[in-house]
Structures are given as C-alpha cells and as structure tokens.
Amino acid sequence: MKITINGGHCPGLDSGAVGATGLQEAVVVKGVMQRVAGYLRDIGAVVLEVQKNELYQITDTSNRFGADLFVSIHCNAAVNRAAQGTETYCYSLGGQGEKLAGCIQRQIVNSLGTVDRGVKTAGFYVLKNTDCPAVLVELAFISNPEDEVLLADAGKRDEFARAIARGITDYLAGVS
Numbered sequence: 782m783k784i785t786i787n788g789g790h791c792p793g794l795d796s797g798a799v800g801a802t803g804l805q806e807a808v809v810v811k812g813v814m815q816r817v818a819g820y821l822r823d824i825g826a827v828v829l830e831v832q833k834n835e836l837y838q839i840t841d842t843s844n845r846f847g848a849d850l851f852v853s854i855h856c857n858a859a860v861n862r863a864a865q866g867t868e869t870y871c872y873s874l875g876g877q878g879e880k881l882a883g884c885i886q887r888q889i890v891n892s893l894g895t896v897d898r899g900v901k902t903a904g905f906y907v908l909k910n911t912d913c914p915a916v917l918v919e920l921a922f923i924s925n926p927e928d929e930v931l932l933a934d935a936g937k938r939d940e941f942a943r944a945i946a947r948g949i950t951d952y953l954a955g956v957s
C-alpha cells in the first residue's frame with residue numbers, strides 16, 4: 782500500500798493561513814504530515830511525504846510514486862473568526878474519495894471534539910490531478926481562537942495525526 786501525505790503550502794515560501802498569534806498553517810501541517818507518515822509506516826505502508834510550493838509538483842511526484850491513496854492536510858481560515866471545525870473534501874461524491882473522506886472526518890471529530898462541518902466536494906487541483914482516491918482535510922480553523930489553540934498544541938497535533946492515520950486504516954478495512 783502506497784500512500785501520499787501532502788502537507789499544504791511550503792514553510793519559508795508560502796506560510797498558508799496565519800492565526801492571530803502568528804501560528805502558520807504550513808508549519809502546523811508539516812508536523813502533522815510527518816506524524817501521519819510515521820504512524821502509517823508503523824503499520825507497513827510505503828509513504829511519500831510531499832510539501833511543495835507548486836501544486837503540479839505535488840501531484841506529479843505522487844503519481845510517479847504510484848500512490849494508492851492521497852491525503853492533503855491543511856488548516857482552514859475565514860474572515861468570520863467565529864467559523865470553526867473540521868471538514869474534509871473529495872473531488873466528487875459516490876466514489877472511493879468520499880469513503881476515505883468520511884473515515885478521516887469521523888475519526889478527527891470523534892477524537893478531537895471539533896465541530897463537524899462534514900464531507901464536502903471541491904475541484905481543488907490536488908484532488909483533480911491525482912490518479913487515485915484523494916482527499917483534502919481541513920483540520921480546524923487557524924482563524925478561530927479556540928481552534929488555533931488546538932492547532933498550536935503539540936499533543937493535539939499528534940491526536941490529529943493519529944486520527945488521520947486511523948481514518949485511513951478504517952477505509953482500508955472497509956469501515957464505512
């Protein structure tokens with residue numbers, strides 16, 4: 782089983798969204814990516830970690846790797862600072878992407894207690910241009926004070942990573 786884990790944005794080049802305390806999305810998701818990759822390797826998966834500024838480089842690298850699953854990790858942001866919670870995107874409903882998204886979404890909401898914003902569809906580049914079931918997880922809102930506290934906490938980041946890894950194993954086990 783080959784799995785690509787993509788941390789969104791690129792530290793030093795594109796910080797992604799930035800919280801009120803200065804917490805950078807690119808840094809948060811890099812740490813979560815590395816931990817998810819570690820947990821998946823522990824169960825025998827072959828994992829590609831990729832975090833690059835250019836989206837085509839992410840999808841090209843993943844497709845050449847021959848990934849069976851692709852998971853991109855981001856933090857959400859909104860002008861309305863009250864917006865909070867977790868949402869997971871797939872390219873279209875009714876396929877494997879939706880199943881994988883549902884498994885990851887459920888594990889995160891259940892273990893972190895974040896607001897469940899559900900599984901949604903989006904035509905994001907990395908979902909459209911990958912050759913395998915692909916999802917994009919928005920862990921929580923870095924623009925929301927409560928969510929930012931979660932994202933800033935190393936222990937909580939580890940819980941996010943464990944939840945994503947469990948979501949992937951639920952999907953592989955056919956849990957729906």
Ligand SMILES: [Zn+2]
Pocket residue numbers: 789790797798806855856
């Ligand atoms: Zn992002």
